[in-house]
Amino acid sequence: MLFIIGLGLSDEKDITIKGLEAIKSCERIYLEAYTSILMVSQEKLEELYGKKLILADREMVESQSDDILLNADKINVAFLVVGDPFGATTHADLIIRAKELLIPIQTIHNASIMNAVGACGLQLYNFGQTISIPFFTDNWRPDSFYDRIKENRNLGLHTLCLLDIKVKEQSIENLARGRKIYEFPRYMTINQAIMQLLEIEENRKQNAYTSETLAIGIARLGSLTEQIIKAGTLNQLLSEDFGPPLHSLIIVGNRMHILEADYIKYFVADKNKFDEIVKRDYKI
């Protein structure tokens, strides 16, 4: 049996009882470690599970999936994913491969940013499509997600922006020379995301949003002690400090309901400005 188990958002205790029981039945346990991160170390997880983990990086999951699945028709194997297993495309690949090999699969779900984002006070019903914002480089400044934001905003819907994570990446030079030397992990901050968003609007000029558009920054969602949620204009959030990763950003759509505005107000520093913008831009 292949168990695909969501670990939830924050620390070792976010796993479900069902997930923990499944892990204890497994002979090999892989931890997917490149699409998201928990706020605790691998050792903490191993201590709770009473088992050693095998770290699975992108290369292993994408090119050695048959190693992960080895004998999983006879023994139990676990593949652990931060959040819920169905956050990232790559795991669909692994599941399809397991199906081809006729390996039985059980999925154990958990919270992920895709539903826990409701903690910011916006209704999940009022979100449009989710987008990912990749790190700009000197000569690669992709902006196709701008069209997605615009589509959502035209309908008055909120946009959840997932921010880029670079874990175990090689520099172009090291990649070219086949040297397995990896860069330090990088996690996009809310501030970086906003800078990129404003640069794109500056170029595209289709008014998908402005520096005065309401947004919500969320850091370390799901942590009982470290979670931060702040709301304000993109311009206001640009200078806020959200601390360590992970960060996410929501661009508020103007179909916002009065109950949503009431709730968000708790996360706003400048309440007068908030009221003024809500009055001006939102259909409340």
Place this chain on the structure above:
Amino acid sequence: MLFIIGLGLSDEKDITIKGLEAIKSCERIYLEAYTSILMVSQEKLEELYGKKLILADREMVESQSDDILLNADKINVAFLVVGDPFGATTHADLIIRAKELLIPIQTIHNASIMNAVGACGLQLYNFGQTISIPFFTDNWRPDSFYDRIKENRNLGLHTLCLLDIKVKEQSIENLARGRKIYEFPRYMTINQAIMQLLEIEENRKQNAYTSETLAIGIARLGSLTEQIIKAGTLNQLLSEDFGPPLHSLIIVGNRMHILEADYIKYFVADKNKFDEIVKRDYKI
């Protein structure tokens, strides 16, 4: 402290370790029992928790929230929600009331239909706004969600349809006479939802979808043994038996990716018809 704790999707073991530890610290534990259901009895939960639960119906949550919150500034109180706490508006009300009373709040997240729906093989990124389909009555046949589906479909996005639940409802007669006699619980089936959708399309004729549009029916999502996922045209799913509640329906958008189609194929009975429709209607 007020703990708002998600129970996940299926049975008593879907709670997180963090959630279970919080419950064990609480003096009063409320179970929200009207926006969704687990597939196990209240007794099963009480056995695992080692605590008695207080059933909280809509009336209690909406009009007696101060009773729920009583002394929660001094003692620990838990409010348990099937899925994740931020699925339904009513809990935002409870949290806002707790904030007004300066009661500290901790939220413990879990899986909900809003993220676990990824199990059907469609990418969460490609979903538009989520809609709810209410039961039609003889003289109340609301169809405002039709416009939402159309907005999603115009962008090529998938639509998650949450299907109505009627728990502890009074008949109009009993309500008028103030008699606290309640109807049997009712849960909309995928078949009923499709019938209503086709009736609305018949009336509105704006081609938001047709009986030939691809859809996916999901029953008892998250159950390791009872989950059913079936894909096909709305017309094909109309005659499928999905068994006991809860049911959900997804209308597939035509921006469907080839990887999504590959995955969905595992849930299709009539693979030839599926290939034919994908070729005809989808941008693959």
